[in-house]
Every structure is written in C-alpha cells, then in structure tokens.
Amino acid sequence: MLKHSETTNWWGKMEIIEFGLERIQSLYENTVEYNLSDSGVHPYSLREFLTPDQIEEMLDLEIGYGWTNGTVELRNSIARLYKGRNQDNVIVTNGSAEANFLMVMSLLNPGDELIVFVPNYLQIWGWAKSLGIKVVEVELREDQSWQPDLDELAKAVTLKTKMITICHPNNPSGSIMDEASMIKLVEFARSRDLYLHGDEVYKGSELSGVESPSFADLYDKAIVTSGLSKALALPGLRIGWLVGPTDFIYKAWQCKDYTSITTNTVSEYVADIALQPQKRAEILSRSRRILNENVALLGGWLETNANLFSSILPKAGGMAFVRYNMDINSTDLVHKLREERSIMLVPGDVYGKDGYIRLGVGAPKDHIEAGLSHLSDFARSNF
Ligand SMILES: Cc1ncc(COP(=O)(O)O)c(C=O)c1O
Incomplete structure (x- = not known):
C-alpha cells in the first residue's frame, strides 16, 4: 500500500x-x-509571427513529450534573460498561471505566512489561502502612486513569514518601481532571509522603452514567474516559466509531474523563436x-x-x-x-x-x- x-x-x-x-x-x-x-x-497570428521556413520546420516537429521541464534550448534562452542563471534555474510551464501554481505548491506549507502586495492578479493570494496558508496583505495605494510602502511591509512580517510576493509591473495599476526601490525591497527580504517572488509577466512592456531589471537579477533568493502571454503578445502558446534557486526549481518540476507533466512541443518551438534577442x-x-x-x-x-x-x-x-x-x-x-x-x-x-x-x-x-x-x-x- x-x-x-x-x-x-x-x-x-x-x-x-x-x-x-x-x-x-x-x-x-x-x-x-x-x-x-x-x-x-x-x-x-502564427502566419505573421513565423517565416515560411520556420512554418515548414514546425511541420516536421515530432510531437513527443520532449523534456518535461522544457527543452534545453528553451531553458537556455530563458536563462539568458536573467543575470547569472542557467538552464537548471529554469522550469518551463503552461502559462505563468501554472508557474504561480507550482510556486505556491512547492514552497509554501500550512503554518507559513505569505505577504502579498495588493491589488494584484490575486492568483497566488487565492490559491495560497485555499491551501490554508496564512496570507497577509500589504496595500499598494493610489495616493502613493501604487508603490510598496516598506514601513507597512515591516509591520506585516512575523517569524513565520516565508515569502513576499509582488506583481511587477503591477496588474492592475500598470505601476512600476524604479531600480533603487526594487533594491530596497530586495534588501528588506535579504535582511530577514525571506524569499521574494516577482510575477514579472508584464516586464518588457514598459512604455518608456526602458526595461526594468528582474528581481532575479538582484537577489539569489528571488523567484520569478514570467511568460509569453502579456508583454510578448503570445498568450495562446501557453508558455510561462519559473526562475529561481536550483533546489526550488527541482521541487517545482516534481510538482509538475502531478499537474500537466509537460508543455507542448509546438509552443516550445515558437517560444524559442520569440526569445531570440532580435525577435x-x-x-x-x-x-x-x-x-x-x-x-x-x-x-x-x-x-x-x-x-x-x-x-x-x-x-x-x-x-x-x-x-x-x-x-x-x-x-x-x-x-x-x-x-x-x-x-x-x-x-x-x-x-x-x-x-x-x-x-x-x-x-x-x-x-x-x-x-x-x-x-x-x-x-x-x-x-
Ligand atoms: C500578473 C499575472 N500573472 C499571471 C497571469 C497568467 O497568465 P498566463 O498564464 O497567460 O501567462 C496573468 C494573466 O492575466 C497575470 O496578469
């Protein structure tokens, strides 16, 4: 048994x-x-996105399971978007939605506390609460230009806090932090040895053209969710990813054995094209x-x-x-x-x-x- x-x-x-x-x-x-x-x-559309040669190549793909954590090529292409990360710091997921789901499942346990800046997309908030994890909200306020208030954050931390999560750039306000503020948040997490999770699916869409750094570039204990659905305008591919410490990524991979096993071969092929620097x-x-x-x-x-x-x-x-x-x-x-x-x-x-x-x-x-x-x-x- x-x-x-x-x-x-x-x-x-x-x-x-x-x-x-x-x-x-x-x-x-x-x-x-x-x-x-x-x-x-x-x-x-696929037709406007791919060249005729790429469409031909796609037709010859073998529709197998591939690598259940994402092809080596795709994981390398994703890792290159972050400083000092390699394929073992990456797992490819079905949308950033699965990435967020796996993150909660592989990192948090009942008894842990999770600090969530709100408003945000609320997937992590709702799923963590559903699992019986204590979720502590810290408000982003319009009269503070939707920027995190570190004094409020300090009041929310307890000995049980395991992670802070922030959606950056923010859904729904579209606000962004400047790099100095991101570093302050990182230092806050570092000084308390907390994981810092950034849902960065809107990164790259900054209207100014200046792309924000990733929390993964600034902190070794950062975990980042991202994907192709928003800034990269390819939501139907359902390609997302997690970037983080290798032991965490391995746990997320174990968890994915229970969710979807793998993503799909065709989407991974197109995703790798999307992530080549020029494209x-x-x-x-x-x-x-x-x-x-x-x-x-x-x-x-x-x-x-x-x-x-x-x-x-x-x-x-x-x-x-x-x-x-x-x-x-x-x-x-x-x-x-x-x-x-x-x-x-x-x-x-x-x-x-x-x-x-x-x-x-x-x-x-x-x-x-x-x-x-x-x-x-x-x-x-x-x-
Ligand atoms: C902040 C954020 N994260 C994750 C998701 C999930 O997106 P997807 O699974 O399409 O990548 C969304 C969708 O709206 C979102 O706004």
Missing part, C-alpha cells in the same frame, strides 16, 4: 476560493463585441507602439471626462485601473455595459476595489475607441 504523511490530509478540508477575475472573464469575454477585459497586448526586441517594440498609442488615447479621454473618471496612467502592461465617480457598484456597471453596449471590462470588485474598473489598453485601437465612447456615453446618460 502507498504511504502518505499526515500533512497531506488537508485536502479533505480544502475550500477553493473562487478566482473572481478569471471567472468573470471566462464567462463573458467571448460573448461581447468589444472585449476590453484583456490585460495583454493584442496577439499575433524579442521586435515583439516588445510592437507592444510598446500599441500600448503608447492607446494610453495616449485614454489620456485624452480622461481629460475630456475628468468629472467622471480618473487614473494614474499605466507605466507598463496592457491595462489601466480607472476610478469612476458614479453611484454604481463596479460589478453592476460592468454587467450593464456588457448587456447594453456589448463591451467587457473588469470590475474593481474582483480586486477588492469597488469604484474602479480595469480597462485593457492592448486591444486594437478601434476597440478601445468604441469602448471609451460607450463608457462615457453610458456614464453621461445615466449619472
């Missing part, structure tokens, strides 16, 4: 917390004419062009509608977090816009921040124009 330890018995008591953000998108994003709920940059630079330049154009559009719209809407415009990422001045709950507002105008936005409620809506700025310009015009029209006629 197989043996298992007592500590695995928590499964029976587990209550999975609904992932509000993903649930509302899954239900409605494909039912509307103008989907502005996405947080990434409008995706490529990556080309993709990021397309992303920044789209985002800069749309953020300028949003900026103009906010000026015109300043009595109803305000936002600190994003510095990176495919979304803006917009505060509205109307007497309506954010989920109700999103459903009304969906039903009456066929526009899909994300309600602030799913971030625990009613009074805000998240608006994608990576969609085609005509979608954003239509979305904004419906939104202001709806607001003016109803409030």
Whole structure:
C-alpha cells in the first residue's frame, strides 16, 4: 500500500476560493463585441509571427513529450534573460498561471505566512489561502502612486513569514518601481532571509522603452514567474516559466509531474523563436507602439471626462485601473455595459476595489475607441 504523511490530509478540508477575475472573464469575454477585459497586448497570428521556413520546420516537429521541464534550448534562452542563471534555474510551464501554481505548491506549507502586495492578479493570494496558508496583505495605494510602502511591509512580517510576493509591473495599476526601490525591497527580504517572488509577466512592456531589471537579477533568493502571454503578445502558446534557486526549481518540476507533466512541443518551438534577442526586441517594440498609442488615447479621454473618471496612467502592461465617480457598484456597471453596449471590462470588485474598473489598453485601437465612447456615453446618460 502507498504511504502518505499526515500533512497531506488537508485536502479533505480544502475550500477553493473562487478566482473572481478569471471567472468573470471566462464567462463573458467571448460573448461581447468589444472585449476590453484583456490585460495583454493584442496577439499575433502564427502566419505573421513565423517565416515560411520556420512554418515548414514546425511541420516536421515530432510531437513527443520532449523534456518535461522544457527543452534545453528553451531553458537556455530563458536563462539568458536573467543575470547569472542557467538552464537548471529554469522550469518551463503552461502559462505563468501554472508557474504561480507550482510556486505556491512547492514552497509554501500550512503554518507559513505569505505577504502579498495588493491589488494584484490575486492568483497566488487565492490559491495560497485555499491551501490554508496564512496570507497577509500589504496595500499598494493610489495616493502613493501604487508603490510598496516598506514601513507597512515591516509591520506585516512575523517569524513565520516565508515569502513576499509582488506583481511587477503591477496588474492592475500598470505601476512600476524604479531600480533603487526594487533594491530596497530586495534588501528588506535579504535582511530577514525571506524569499521574494516577482510575477514579472508584464516586464518588457514598459512604455518608456526602458526595461526594468528582474528581481532575479538582484537577489539569489528571488523567484520569478514570467511568460509569453502579456508583454510578448503570445498568450495562446501557453508558455510561462519559473526562475529561481536550483533546489526550488527541482521541487517545482516534481510538482509538475502531478499537474500537466509537460508543455507542448509546438509552443516550445515558437517560444524559442520569440526569445531570440532580435525577435524579442521586435515583439516588445510592437507592444510598446500599441500600448503608447492607446494610453495616449485614454489620456485624452480622461481629460475630456475628468468629472467622471480618473487614473494614474499605466507605466507598463496592457491595462489601466480607472476610478469612476458614479453611484454604481463596479460589478453592476460592468454587467450593464456588457448587456447594453456589448463591451467587457473588469470590475474593481474582483480586486477588492469597488469604484474602479480595469480597462485593457492592448486591444486594437478601434476597440478601445468604441469602448471609451460607450463608457462615457453610458456614464453621461445615466449619472
Ligand atoms: C500578473 C499575472 N500573472 C499571471 C497571469 C497568467 O497568465 P498566463 O498564464 O497567460 O501567462 C496573468 C494573466 O492575466 C497575470 O496578469
């Protein structure tokens, strides 16, 4: 008979917390004419992304399991994005979503405390809570330009704290830290011997063109989640990764034996092309062009509608977090816009921040124009 330890018995008591953000998108994003709920940059088609030679080469791929932690080539291409890391510091995953999932499963145990800067994507927050891990929130505030407050962080740390996690660049605000602030956060974690996890899936989309460093470049005990879905505009490939210390990466690999075993051969082939330096630079330049154009559009719209809407415009990422001045709950507002105008936005409620809506700025310009015009029209006629 197989043996298992007592500590695995928590499964029976587990209550999975609904992932509000993903649930509302899954239900409605494909039912509307103008989907502005996405947080990434409008995706490529395979035909525009690959050369005819690459398409031919792809057709000859053997559709095997390959390396379950990612092909050596792809892991090397990922490792090269980070200072002093090699293929053993990397595991390739099905999207950054699986990377976050594996990270929680392989590092945290009931009894550990996890500090989470909020608002953020809330996958790690919800999954860790579902597993019975104590999650301590530290708020990022709009009146502090959504920047981490290290005094608040210091109050949240206890002897049981194992890790701090931050989404950087931030979902939903699109804020970024400057390098000096990142180093301060790293020094904070280092001085207490804590893991520091960065969900960096929006890195590379900085509108200024200056890419932020990775926490993995600054700290040996950093763990980084990233992938191709957002800044790199290839979400359907479902390629993400974790970068971290080798023993942690090995544990994540063991855990992946239970989730998906491996990613898929075709996606890994395309992913490796995307991560070659010149191609990556080309993709990021397309992303920044789209985002800069749309953020300028949003900026103009906010000026015109300043009595109803305000936002600190994003510095990176495919979304803006917009505060509205109307007497309506954010989920109700999103459903009304969906039903009456066929526009899909994300309600602030799913971030625990009613009074805000998240608006994608990576969609085609005509979608954003239509979305904004419906939104202001709806607001003016109803409030
Ligand atoms: C911060 C963040 N991390 C992870 C994910 C998951 O993305 P994917 O699995 O497509 O890489 C998302 C998706 O919106 C996100 O915003």
